[in-house]
Amino acid sequence: MDTVIEPEKLKELYYYLKLTRDFDEEARKLFKQARFGGTYFSAVGQEATTVVPSFLLTKEDIVAPSHRELGANIGKKVPPKVIMAQIYARKTSPDKGKSHPCHYGYAPLNVITPASTVAAQIVLGTGAAYGFKLLGKKNVAVSFFGDGATSRGCFHEALNFAGVHKLPIVYICQNNFWAESVPLRLQTALTDLSDRAKAYGFPGISIDGNDVMLVLKTCKEAIDKAREGGGPTFIECKTYRWYGHSEIDPADYRSPEEVEYWKKRDPIPAYEKYLLDNELITQEEIDEIQSRIRKEIDEAVEYAENSPFPQPEEALEDLYYEGGENA
Ligand SMILES: Cc1ncc(C[n+]2csc(CCOP(=O)(O)OP(=O)(O)O)c2C)c(N)n1
Numbered sequence: 001m002d003t004v005i006e007p008e009k010l011k012e013l014y015y016y017l018k019l020t021r022d023f024d025e026e027a028r029k030l031f032k033q034a035r036f037g038g039t040y041f042s043a044v045g046q047e048a049t050t051v052v053p054s055f056l057l058t059k060e061d062i063v064a065p066s067h068r069e070l071g072a073n074i075g076k077k078v079p080p081k082v083i084m085a086q087i088y089a090r091k092t093s094p095d096k097g098k099s100h101p102c103h104y105g106y107a108p109l110n111v112i113t114p115a116s117t118v119a120a121q122i123v124l125g126t127g128a129a130y131g132f133k134l135l136g137k138k139n140v141a142v143s144f145f146g147d148g149a150t151s152r153g154c155f156h157e158a159l160n161f162a163g164v165h166k167l168p169i170v171y172i173c174q175n176n177f178w179a180e181s182v183p184l185r186l187q188t189a190l191t192d193l194s195d196r197a198k199a200y201g202f203p204g205i206s207i208d209g210n211d212v213m214l215v216l217k218t219c220k221e222a223i224d225k226a227r228e229g230g231g232p233t234f235i236e237c238k239t240y241r242w243y244g245h246s247e248i249d250p251a252d253y254r255s256p257e258e259v260e261y262w263k264k265r266d267p268i269p270a271y272e273k274y275l276l277d278n279e280l281i282t283q284e285e286i287d288e289i290q291s292r293i294r295k296e297i298d299e300a301v302e303y304a305e306n307s308p309f310p311q312p313e314e315a316l317e318d319l320y321y322e323g324g325e326n327a
Helices: 007-032 047-055 071-073 080-087 121-136 153-164 191-202 212-227 255-261 267-275 285-303 312-316
Strands: 061-064 139-144 169-175 205-210 233-238
Touching: 007 047, 007 071, 007 080, 007 212, 007 267, 007 285, 047 061, 047 071, 047 139, 047 169, 047 212, 047 267, 061 121, 061 212, 071 080, 080 267, 121 169, 153 169, 153 191, 169 191, 169 212, 191 205, 191 233, 205 267, 212 233, 255 267, 267 285
Parallel strands: 061 139, 139 169, 169 233, 205 233
Antiparallel strands: none
16 A cells, blocks of 8 residues: 555554543643643644654654644654653653743754744744754754744744745644634634745645644655755644643633534544554554553653652753853
8 A cells, every 4th residue: 555654654653643642631631630730731633733743753853842732742752751740840851840831842852842932933943944954964843833823923034034045844833723712813814824835935735634644745745845955835734622722721712513523523533544444553453552552641640740849949050051062
C-alpha cells in the first residue's frame, strides 16, 4: 500500500495520538481533583494538528508551540513525566516550576517554551528558522498557533519576514473557531485563514484538521519543501477544542449542537478505523498500545506528585543565561 510514511511509522503515530488524548483527559481529571494549581488548557479534539507535524520532524528541528500544544510536545517525543512535572509546577520540570502549567518547552529536543503573549512564539519560531538559514543548516522550524493569534500584529510581521527571506518554516494554524470566547467571525472577515499567506508571497493551504492522513500528507510536503530551501508554507487546519478555553471556562458561549458536530468528527477513532481497515494495525496491537499508555501516564503522575516544589528564593535563579561561548 502506498502511504506517505512507512506503515510501521503510521502505527507509531497512532501511539502518539492516543497518548496525547489519554494524557490530556487525565490532566483534566487531575485538575478537577485539585491535584495541581493554576488551570489547564485541554486540546482534546485537536490532536491531529499538533502531533502529526511534530512527529515528522528530526530532533534538531525546532518547534515553537503555544499554550494548547500538548500534542506538539508528545509528537516531538518529550517524555510524559517531563510534561506532567511542568503541569504540576514541580522543580523537576524543564523550567523548574516557574512558568505557567501549559507552557511546555524542552530544550534537549528543541521545543521552545511558549510565551504567555498570544502569537509571540510565531516570532520566536521565525527567528529560529532565520538562524537555520544563516548557519546553512538543513533544518526546519514549525510554529503552532490558534486562529486568534492571526489577528495580532507580530503574526503579520513574522510571516512577512519569513516570506522575504524564504525561511525554512511551516506555520500551523489550528483554527478551532474560537479565541477564548471570541468567535472567528468577530476576528476576521476571511473564511479561509490561509488566504493571509498570499500577502506574504508564499503558499497557504486550508485543510480538514481532523483528518490525520490529510494532515500528514500536507505537513510532510510542506516540511520537505522547507528543508530543501523552498521557503515557508502556511497550513490552516480547521479543527475544534471539545472543552472550554481552559478548565475554568464552562464555554457556554458555544451551542451544544456545534460541540456535538465536532465530536462526531473525532480524528482518533477515524484514524484507528483507517489503520484497521487497511490492515496496518491489529486489534491486539491497539490493546497493547493502550495498556502501555496507561502505565506511562500512571508513572508520569507518580513522578510529578513525588517531585518537590521549588523554593521561593529559586525564583531569582536562571533569569539570565550565564554559560556558553558568548557569555
Ligand atoms: C496579547 C494577549 N492577549 C490576550 C491574552 C489572553 N489569552 C490567552 S490565550 C487567548 C486566546 C487565543 O486564541 P487562539 O490564538 O485562537 O488560540 P486557542 O486558545 O484557541 O488555542 C487569549 C485571549 C494573551 N495571553 N495575550
